[in-house]
Amino acid sequence: MSPATQAVYRDEGIEHVSRPIRIGVQIQPQHADYEQIRRAVAEAEEAGVDIVFNWDHFFPLSGDADGKHFECWTMLGAWAEATSRVEIGALVSCNSYRNPDLLADMARTVDHISNGRLILGIGAGWFQRDYDEYGYEFGTPGSRLADLAQALPRIRERWTKLNPRPQRDIPILIGGGGEKKTLRMVAEHASTWHSFSDAQTLERKSHILADHCADVGRDPAEIERSTGVPALSTSSPEDMAAGLLAAGATLFTIGVSGPNYDLGAVREWVAWRDQRNAPA
Template sequence: MTRPIRIGLQLQPQHADYADIRRTVAAAEEAGTDIVFNWDHFYPLSGDPDGKHFECWTMLGAWAEATSRVEIGALVTCNSYRNPDLLADMARTVDHMSGGRLILGIGAGWFQRDYDEYGYDFGTPGSRLADLAQALPRITARWAELNPPPTRDIPILIGGGGEKKTLRCTAEHANIWHAFGDLETFTRKSAILDQHCADMGRDPAEIERSVGVQRSPDEIGDALVEAGATLFTVGQDGPDYDLGLLKEWIAWRDARR
């Protein structure tokens, strides 16, 4: 299976006014990015821990109306924060609002302050991963029952690199796997994902490989493609969203076509 190279932006919704976020989404779409992600947290992850911050899914609903071409999604939704059936309905609704451009990015959750401040049970890494494994079949089952159903088979992106549980869950349920770490880590964990797919009889080529990038494509792009990555996402923090690196990756993508 030959996949096109795609470029994403993770627009981190912290330390910025919403007007700045909205302008950056429009600029990223105009520049030619393929996907714009946010993230699912309630507080900043860097800088002033009590700085400006906005909620994930209401923002995605606004982006669905404010954009016309790019896919949108969270990198990633925390499974713990919403009932899986509710999340399925939210995703179906944003899918319709966007004309079929939603990606459901999801993970087990990790940022303890979100849990403590908003009254969720933090549990353990094992319990959160078990909850994610139970939630994914409920989400897909709910999509089948909704009227109207989603406009398409909503792609599921799972982020994380846990070798025994997260990657097995990815092999079972995901269309996209988002990796964290350097080239060596990506290559090793991608091979583990391939083995999980083989163990359950799934073609590993069905899962798109995604990776976050913070260096020039001239430095790392070709090596990551050779390792199997086809979706490259640049993270940008507020309030001054600099799209220079994103545009480098877009130009690199276009030069390969």
């Protein structure tokens, strides 16, 4: 975003740099054949979304717990070839499932396949069935967060050692809202923070994030605020987003599940984005 398109405002002591609104869609890789998933990704790109996400689980999170499901990172490699414009990534990749240096290499490879369109979404992990059935140690929330804190600098350091290096400074999206640990990692490493918060909580935690940014010498305006929004709602995007926009969110992601990926709400959000981003 060029300086000419930036607007700066202050809210209770926090300086914000306005960003263009972006729309993501999470194509949840559950209850569908891969052909249906691939078609949904193509339709999402055609609809004009900015980012297409999947998720990093081994079993469905809703519906039939033993229903159809596909793996995250092999799918991202396929999406990198099948798309040409949208950014792609996981919302979010689980740190526990891969050695951090290997994950860095995987991300670098998908970055090259996609010609620089990968976002590395990452989190500490939470879904115990994934851990138990695939043989990973579940640990505690504290131990998983500690592992993520150790992994993030390893990932970034590995990117500097790979040949070839990533095509761009791969954006890191961190998901979660823990105020002492997760938001500290966001301040240190992330270009996007994905919050699972309502508007009031997002505003409060943004102030906490700003404090962490001050501690590490970073401008909090550098960090994009991201949130999920429901696919099914009687409210318009304008109504649903109003409070979240005021709290600083500019990336809105709609989750859709298989087998029939209904992108009707996604198109409504894209149309709303275009209205809001249009020059005055």
